[in-house]
Amino acid sequence: MASPSTAQNGVAAAEAFPDGTQDYKPLRSNKYDSKKPHITELPITWGNWYKHVNWLNTYFIIIVPIMGCVGAYFTPLTYRTAIFTVLFYFGSGLGITAGYHRLWAHSSYKAKLPLKIFLAAMGAASVEGSARWWSHGHRAHHRYTDTEKDPYSVRKGLLYSHIGWMVMKQNPKRMGRTDISDLNDDPVVVWQHKNCEPSFPTLLLHLHLKCVLTMSLIFPTVVCGLGWGDWVGGFIYAGILRIFCKQFPNLSSFVRLSRLLTDIVVVQQATFCVNSLAHWLGDQPFDDRNSPRDHVFTALITLGEGYHNFHHEFPSDHRNAIEWYQYDPTKWFIWTMKQIGLAYDLKQFRQNEIEKGRVQQLQKKLDQKRAGLDWGTPLEQLPVISWDDFVAESKNGRALVSIAGVIHDVTDFIKDHPGGKALISSAIGKDATAIFNGGVYLHSNAAHNLLSTMRVGVLRGGCEVEIWKRAQSENKDVGMLFD
Amino acid sequence: MASPSTAQNGVAAAEAFPDGTQDYKPLRSNKYDSKKPHITELPITWGNWYKHVNWLNTYFIIIVPIMGCVGAYFTPLTYRTAIFTVLFYFGSGLGITAGYHRLWAHSSYKAKLPLKIFLAAMGAASVEGSARWWSHGHRAHHRYTDTEKDPYSVRKGLLYSHIGWMVMKQNPKRMGRTDISDLNDDPVVVWQHKNCEPSFPTLLLHLHLKCVLTMSLIFPTVVCGLGWGDWVGGFIYAGILRIFCKQFPNLSSFVRLSRLLTDIVVVQQATFCVNSLAHWLGDQPFDDRNSPRDHVFTALITLGEGYHNFHHEFPSDHRNAIEWYQYDPTKWFIWTMKQIGLAYDLKQFRQNEIEKGRVQQLQKKLDQKRAGLDWGTPLEQLPVISWDDFVAESKNGRALVSIAGVIHDVTDFIKDHPGGKALISSAIGKDATAIFNGGVYLHSNAAHNLLSTMRVGVLRGGCEVEIWKRAQSENKDVGMLFD
Numbered sequence A, B: 001m002a003s004p005s006t007a008q009n010g011v012a013a014a015e016a017f018p019d020g021t022q023d024y025k026p027l028r029s030n031k032y033d034s035k036k037p038h039i040t041e042l043p044i045t046w047g048n049w050y051k052h053v054n055w056l057n058t059y060f061i062i063i064v065p066i067m068g069c070v071g072a073y074f075t076p077l078t079y080r081t082a083i084f085t086v087l088f089y090f091g092s093g094l095g096i097t098a099g100y101h102r103l104w105a106h107s108s109y110k111a112k113l114p115l116k117i118f119l120a121a122m123g124a125a126s127v128e129g130s131a132r133w134w135s136h137g138h139r140a141h142h143r144y145t146d147t148e149k150d151p152y153s154v155r156k157g158l159l160y161s162h163i164g165w166m167v168m169k170q171n172p173k174r175m176g177r178t179d180i181s182d183l184n185d186d187p188v189v190v191w192q193h194k195n196c197e198p199s200f201p202t203l204l205l206h207l208h209l210k211c212v213l214t215m216s217l218i219f220p221t222v223v224c225g226l227g228w229g230d231w232v233g234g235f236i237y238a239g240i241l242r243i244f245c246k247q248f249p250n251l252s253s254f255v256r257l258s259r260l261l262t263d264i265v266v267v268q269q270a271t272f273c274v275n276s277l278a279h280w281l282g283d284q285p286f287d288d289r290n291s292p293r294d295h296v297f298t299a300l301i302t303l304g305e306g307y308h309n310f311h312h313e314f315p316s317d318h319r320n321a322i323e324w325y326q327y328d329p330t331k332w333f334i335w336t337m338k339q340i341g342l343a344y345d346l347k348q349f350r351q352n353e354i355e356k357g358r359v360q361q362l363q364k365k366l367d368q369k370r371a372g373l374d375w376g377t378p379l380e381q382l383p384v385i386s387w388d389d390f391v392a393e394s395k396n397g398r399a400l401v402s403i404a405g406v407i408h409d410v411t412d413f414i415k416d417h418p419g420g421k422a423l424i425s426s427a428i429g430k431d432a433t434a435i436f437n438g439g440v441y442l443h444s445n446a447a448h449n450l451l452s453t454m455r456v457g458v459l460r461g462g463c464e465v466e467i468w469k470r471a472q473s474e475n476k477d478v479g480m481l482f483d
């Protein structure tokens, strides 16, 4: 309380820049002497490893869930608590996806006050910090994707992007600068930030009164306790674990054990997957310069945030999934809120822009594939052969056919020719341009491709007509010329 | 027997051409006076419609199956007859697909004598004519696909290509010329042809002694009759209907009725689908100039002949399906025959050729899609604007930004900018080429696409540098020039 930080004075800490932008300023960085190197700049040793760990985050992300798992093993799950847990799972998940992410980090739609309050409360219940802190990091993630300034860069490993970036202390100088001036103007965000961001020294004293704990643990406990007397179950299941439950009381110990294992799939872990799995697993239909990927599995466990290649290309679109058959309950929630008047100005990129990205990415993949195939010797690398040499060689047992000014060696192909041996043989030593292109048979595209792999030379002058031209220039009588 | 046709003298009728090819010559065309117009050249009227119908084919294709359906309604299906029917369905189907089609029409592999005899016998059992007659028509179908000379062109309607071309008389002059010299050299083909092609006048007397009826009706009747005493069932089910059976004796009358309806799915109808459905339903991954298409449904009912777009591109490939997960039992049968030494020289196009076709077709589709999208006003249609006018207009409330020598109007986009209002506004009236391309943020491909739709002009000279250049030419002092 002795710190002069603005947060203590009722204003969220921010740094203003001359270009009109404002960046987030961590409260606790005040405590470090900027002359001393930050702990993250020192290598991890047996003597200092515990200083590298962010114990507050570790407590919320690892220790509390483990306590929950252990508790679950001893606590029977009642029917009504199970239902409430599922509802609360969706509710607190939407706090992150529809609230922190799409509303505040990306301003992909506008929300009326009641919806904002609901989302801020539910977001707090997910124990992922305040909307202001979360959005600031997320904007840096989008702006500096895959670089050193990306707070959860997948280039540092899947585990790092999933949980390591929170469990280990971060160098405040490293994260990229972002603009959060719009968030500083939003009273709900500022209020939630002041009441959610725990200041470390006062943590143990004050934390229990703050909204994180209120929403995440006390609220579900009270609902289940007052509602149907299941105080412990509400605390363990709806509070700490908030899992998808298929278990019911009185199951065999085998099921109890497997329950213990499935229990680790909590809403927290699920939403963290957006930072890890969504940058690691799946397709890249829009752009493959960076790591974001689309995958239905990621979408299923993150309430629809799994179409992440799309999302990084079109971050301010209120949708993550653009096809009707894709799973994006967050989009459906926002749409429902719009119908009842609580959301408006839903942003959406034009379909034209989306299709352009798809076309370009497909083109890129196609070009890569094309480059790996054999299209025959390029014309400029072929020897030039005269008509007479071509005819002479054809008579010497080499089956040469001239088509469109290019000489092809079909010796090995005669027996395989789909149109039979007789027809292709009848063209040896001749110009078969017309025959091949409809005169006898209009060959398929595949036949043209195959033909190009048989190129052995270019005809001097281009066509059989060449002999007529030469005859004329030598003033010989070749008959019927220019009749 | 009075006809002097070569067939009657023990040699299959053929016409020889100077280029070494031989075409099939229908026996019955002898009976027509070439001076009189062929019946197909006359319009169909109430007085002559029955002359347009090919009654022999109609009998085998329509009347016999209807008789079978009616018979099935009154005949219980025994367990062993059902199994035999399924086996015989596959056997006679393979006679057409592995025999008539891939072996004889396309020479896509070579077969030893026992396999040839088996395929010729099974093919006859399908009542689709002789291998020689069938291959000749099929080669014409490949060579003249979708044209007037295609014997079963889908351009004349789905029903025509399915069954109409057989039920209605055909003008023998119309069908395209093909080379069947290789088939005339194959003794199994010639023998089967002589004993299967019924000559109409002697049909009623001799037909029952010929191999079509022997294989298709007498053989299964005898197997089921001698084997387990089910003479009538063998005749009706394995003989006439040869269906996929899921029915067993003593079912309710409802099931009996639906059985009657499903009964029309016979091996004949199924293989006919190659000519109709395969040119009508599905994708065209290799070429879309003609009608052939790939579809798993067609493949399922035709023992794997449904990958027909591939097949028309690569007709002499012994495979129709190239992916392991596609259904092509005919290919599996040929492969098995190879393992036991009855088939050899299996032809297969190089994967390289197949991929080239795919790449080109994808390219074609992509180009079509690209042409339908808005890529912004082409540069050559934009007005040329001077740097000073650009700056002046930017100050007049129009939000103009210059990037890479092109001027963009971002007025309507500022509020939607995913990077916030402040950053984009800071670029108004300036050259933001560097800022946009990494100076502040390395925009995505989508952002570049979007930008191009906002083009309103081209900067005279290309860049902001223009003012320096002009200043120089006007000999003003602009400082720091060439330092």
Ligand code: HEM
Pocket (backbone or CB within 6 Å): A401, A408, A410, A413, A417, A418, A419, A420, A423, A424, A425, A426, A427, A432, A435, A436, A440, A441, A442, A443, A444, A445, A446, A447, A450, A451, B139, B142, B143, B312, B313, B314, B315, B316
């Ligand atoms: C010179 C090199 C030739 C190559 C590489 C070649 C290649 C092919 C290929 C790949 C096919 C099957 C794909 C398709 O239907 O288009 C084919 C079919 C055919 N070719 Fe050729 N061909 C050649 C020359 C000829 C000539 C000179 C003739 C005629 C004089 C000819 C007549 C035919 C006919 C009639 C077919 C259709 C056969 C059928 O699909 O049943 N080809 N050829």
Ligand code: HEM
Pocket (backbone or CB within 6 Å): A138, A139, A142, A143, A312, A313, A314, A315, A316, B401, B408, B410, B413, B417, B418, B419, B420, B423, B424, B425, B426, B427, B432, B435, B436, B440, B441, B442, B443, B444, B445, B446, B447, B450, B451
């Ligand atoms: C002039 C026209 C501009 C257009 C059409 C435009 C368009 C876009 C688009 C479509 C995105 C989202 C896709 C992506 O991540 O690339 C984006 C993001 C961004 N833009 Fe722009 N932009 C413009 C100008 C600017 C300027 C001048 C700046 C900086 C001075 C800027 C800074 C940013 C930043 C930092 C982001 C990342 C925000 C995030 O993903 O959270 N933009 N812009």
Ligand SMILES: [Fe+2]
Pocket (backbone or CB within 6 Å): A141, A274, A275, A278, A279, A292, A308, A312
């Ligand atoms: Fe991401």
Ligand SMILES: [Fe+2]
Pocket (backbone or CB within 6 Å): A101, A105, A106, A138, A142, A311, A315
């Ligand atoms: Fe995002």
Ligand SMILES: [Fe+2]
Pocket (backbone or CB within 6 Å): B141, B274, B275, B278, B279, B292, B308, B312
């Ligand atoms: Fe076909």
Ligand SMILES: [Fe+2]
Pocket (backbone or CB within 6 Å): B101, B105, B106, B138, B142, B311, B315
């Ligand atoms: Fe074929």
